[in-house]
Amino acid sequence: MYDSTFKQLRMKYAYNLASQISEVINSEDWDERLQKILWPHSVEPDNYFSELITENIEKVNEPTKETLLHVLIRDIFNMEIGARLYHFNDEIYSEDTDFVEEFLEENFINILQFYNVAIPDYHEILERINNDYENDSINEDEYEKKIKEFAEELSSLIDLVEDNIVNETFYLLYYDKPFLFEFNNILSSYVEEQIGVVARCSLPEWLKRAVIFRDYGKCQECGWDLSGAYRRLEDRERHLDHMIPLIKGGTNDPTNFQLLCSVCNLEDKTEVIKPEYRIQTHW
Numbered sequence: 001m002y003d004s005t006f007k008q009l010r011m012k013y014a015y016n017l018a019s020q021i022s023e024v025i026n027s028e029d030w031d032e033r034l035q036k037i038l039w040p041h042s043v044e045p046d047n048y049f050s051e052l053i054t055e056n057i058e059k060v061n062e063p064t065k066e067t068l069l070h071v072l073i074r075d076i077f078n079m080e081i082g083a084r085l086y087h088f089n090d091e092i093y094s095e096d097t098d099f100v101e102e103f104l105e106e107n108f109i110n111i112l113q114f115y116n117v118a119i120p121d122y123h124e125i126l127e128r129i130n131n132d133y134e135n136d137s138i139n140e141d142e143y144e145k146k147i148k149e150f151a152e153e154l155s156s157l158i159d160l161v162e163d164n165i166v167n168e169t170f171y172l173l174y175y176d177k178p179f180l181f182e183f184n185n186i187l188s189s190y191v192e193e194q195i196g197v198v199a200r201c202s203l204p205e206w207l208k209r210a211v212i213f214r215d216y217g218k219c220q221e222c223g224w225d226l227s228g229a230y231r232r233l234e235d236r237e238r239h240l241d242h243m244i245p246l247i248k249g250g251t252n253d254p255t256n257f258q259l260l261c262s263v264c265n266l267e268d269k270t271e272v273i274k275p276e277y278r279i280q281t282h283w
């Protein structure tokens, strides 16, 4: 019997979205890159992050399972879907029926079918609209209106798969600590500006388990093996470290923690160290 945390993942779309988001956050000109995603929605990157903090203060102050990164992934995914619809409405013209069908398949139908969402028989619907147009039952404007309405209907079905895609993308990105560090680093200046210093809070068991599990039970600085630590060691021996310290604009969001041994964590550090992407190889 599987428990609810042992999930089946369908990673196809998550890989694309995760690589798109990590390219933006990891680049030095992240604000320009984000601007390219945000422009159809008239949102400035600066305002976006500022609002991400102010609208999610509870996530900044205490760990929540729906993290600040979930919010970012969800927003970028929705903007991406919105942009697809925007381009479609911009490019559609009545003569090119192949374009319409290919565009809808590529941008909406393939995703829905991949997640087994029941969709209308689009071949039949498009054929009917085309026939009406060719028989002059509808004029060009009406043709475009019907096609756009159908595209809108398909894009709204994407809501049904949004949670899956967001959670799958989060799963991929949560293993990438240099990415998480950069994400929290970007957030830190907005946290300092909007909130100041976030207070330390007690960390829930689910988060401790998750970070120990994700970090292979090893201190992420010296590699000291803390595995089996969950039962044997006390909290004072394994530390959940804020990658961006609270004093420097760090948050209590689950994306800002890594596992350290007590020795590494208690060392006096003058600078904030970006973690490396380390994995435990399978053999």
Ligand SMILES: [Zn+2]
Binding pocket: 219, 220, 221, 222, 223, 224, 260, 261, 262, 263, 264, 265
């Ligand atoms: Zn250590």
